[in-house]
Amino acid sequence: MDKLSIPVKYGVAIAAGLIAYFLILSLLGLHVNPVFSLFNGVIMAYGMFEAIKHYRLHKGDKFKYQKGFMASLLTGFNATIIFTLFFGIYATELKPDFLNRLITVWETGYNTHIGIVLFVVAVMGFATTLVLTLAYLQLFKDSWNTKEAKKHSL
Template structure:
């Protein structure tokens, strides 16, 4: 496997999960309620956890914090980019009235366009990716509180 295969493979899988969840919500006309987007964090969290776990198992003793951090972060960024592209296509091509239903108050009061909505979707995904990466790396980093690590520092 190449260096970037884990972030791409898991990023696509996460994006597929997010898209499937969104389409299931749209089937029941619940996709216009922002409350349901909270579950997107669960989907992202699970996928990114699996990605960093797989990366750590693949690297074994050669696991480095910086490389693990980048693998996890890129996984989330890839998923965010793919989902944002899908969201843009859905809101403009597949269901042009979706934006009106989603932000009825904002459109009239704040002149909100598809660009700002896509920007917010992307920023939310990138922020979630960064926070989850920082949290997961605390679980997967090598501890310096071992006897072997103390011997090397003395």
């Protein structure tokens, strides 16, 4: 198995889940309310957990914290980049009035453009990825508090 296949496969799956959720919200007219983006974190959390679990199972005893960290980061970054690209296409090509409807929920005194909105979407995805990676790898790393680990350190 290629070492990038898990981050790519799960990154695309997470992005597909995020896009599907966004499109469902769009059909219901709820996609302009930013509070619904909180569920994006749940989608991202589930997908990244599954990716790290799969990577850990694939590596077995050869699982290293650093490699798991990179696999998890790449998974989240792939999902974030794909979703941000979709969001940009949606907001500029598919529904050009979407940005105006989204911004009216917030203060309208700012001169907000699509670039700033895409930057915020990307930063939110990258931040979520980093936090989830650090949290999940605490679950998947080997403990140093076992008898075997103490024997190896002597």
